[in-house]
Amino acid sequence: VTSARSGLPVDMQTLWFVTRAAGLVSLVLLTLTVVLGIFATSRSVGSHAWPRFLNQGLHRNVSLIGLTLLVLHIGTAVADDYVSVRLRDVVLPVGGLYRPVWLGAGAAALDVLLLVTVTSLARVRLGHRAWRTIHWAGYLTWTLAVVHGLGTGSDAKLGWALAVQAGCVGVVVGAVGFRLTDGWRAHTGWRLAGAAGVVACVLLVTAWAEQGPLAPGWSHRSGTPRHSALTR
Amino acid sequence: MRPGLRLLVDWVSCDGQGLCAELLPEAITLDEWGYPVIDSRPLARELEPLARRAVAACPKLALLVERA
Numbered sequence: 001v002t003s004a005r006s007g008l009p010v011d012m013q014t015l016w017f018v019t020r021a022a023g024l025v026s027l028v029l030l031t032l033t034v035v036l037g038i039f040a041t042s043r044s045v046g047s048h049a050w051p052r053f054l055n056q057g058l059h060r061n062v063s064l065i066g067l068t069l070l071v072l073h074i075g076t077a078v079a080d081d082y083v084s085v086r087l088r089d090v091v092l093p094v095g096g097l098y099r100p101v102w103l104g105a106g107a108a109a110l111d112v113l114l115l116v117t118v119t120s121l122a123r124v125r126l127g128h129r130a131w132r133t134i135h136w137a138g139y140l141t142w143t144l145a146v147v148h149g150l151g152t153g154s155d156a157k158l159g160w161a162l163a164v165q166a167g168c169v170g171v172v173v174g175a176v177g178f179r180l181t182d183g184w185r186a187h188t189g190w191r192l193a194g195a196a197g198v199v200a201c202v203l204l205v206t207a208w209a210e211q212g213p214l215a216p217g218w219s220h221r222s223g224t225p226r227h228s229a230l231t232r
Numbered sequence: 233m234r235p236g237l238r239l240l241v242d243w244v245s246c247d248g249q250g251l252c253a254e255l256l257p258e259a260i261t262l263d264e265w266g267y268p269v270i271d272s273r274p275l276a277r278e279l280e281p282l283a284r285r286a287v288a289a290c291p292k293l294a295l296l297v298e299r300a
Contacts, residue, residue, distance in 0.1 A: 041291070053251050056289060123293070124287065124293065127293065
């Protein structure tokens with residue numbers, strides 16, 4: 001059985017389908033992780049029926065499930081021959097063969113995510129201050145994941161996939177907004193800077209997405225190899 | 233027999249977040265400002281895993297255990 005679109009046997013496409021699906025699902029799980037993490041910091045998200053350790057425990061467990069999906073996403077991308085993702089491209093953010101800059105964003109996201117995960121698992125040994133400083137990078141890894149998804153995702157332009165990605169961004173922006181206005185109004189300067197940073201990031205990524213991944217010819221401009229079966 | 237574990241609080245770090253009392257109500261209650269009131273007697277052996285979990289869950293890492 002061959003696919004009408006690529007002319008390749010359908011079973012050879014399985015890995016590639018798994019890569020795409022697992023990528024999108026891990027974005028959703030990372031988004032949930034960020035939101036639960038934000039809730040876990042708040043005194044106002046907790047009640048007798050929903051104690052605060054639930055937010056914290058779910059934040060931890062959902063992040064680990066997301067990491068598992070990410071292993072599947074990356075493993076199948078490397079195993080698949082459609083696109084040349086070598087083992088080195090998994091962790092090195094430069095020098096990839098397929099849409100190098102945006103594949104690199106994914107590698108950088110993984111590196112930062114691993115750092116955040118490992119330091120969290122060793123949090124009791126590491127101490128609160130060092131752990132917390134590093135843990136801020138969770139926002140960075142999520143942002144890099146969104147950019148990677150838009151830049152490399154072959155489904156990124158599809159209406160429903162775009163809706164999922166926009167939903168993820170909306171949910172995180174909403175949660176950050178909650179975080180910035182929650183509790184004691186201490187650190188007003190930092191909160192304003194955070195709000196400005198979020199607005200700037202959203203505008204920047206939206207403007208880039210409109211000119212880049214969502215505009216015609218992206219597959220060529222982003223550096224999809226000519227021989228790739230995916231060029232279309 | 234090895235000595236049991238005892239809970240203590242680093243009061244400089246403690247912020248009164250209250251997760252410890254959620255996770256270990258057997259030994260920790262909260263005062264009216266949300267700060268923990270610790271039962272300072274050695275913990276029952278069956279509570280030790282739960283106590284370690286509460287220690288790891290403290291947002292400020294202000295809950296500690298020591299050998300009694």
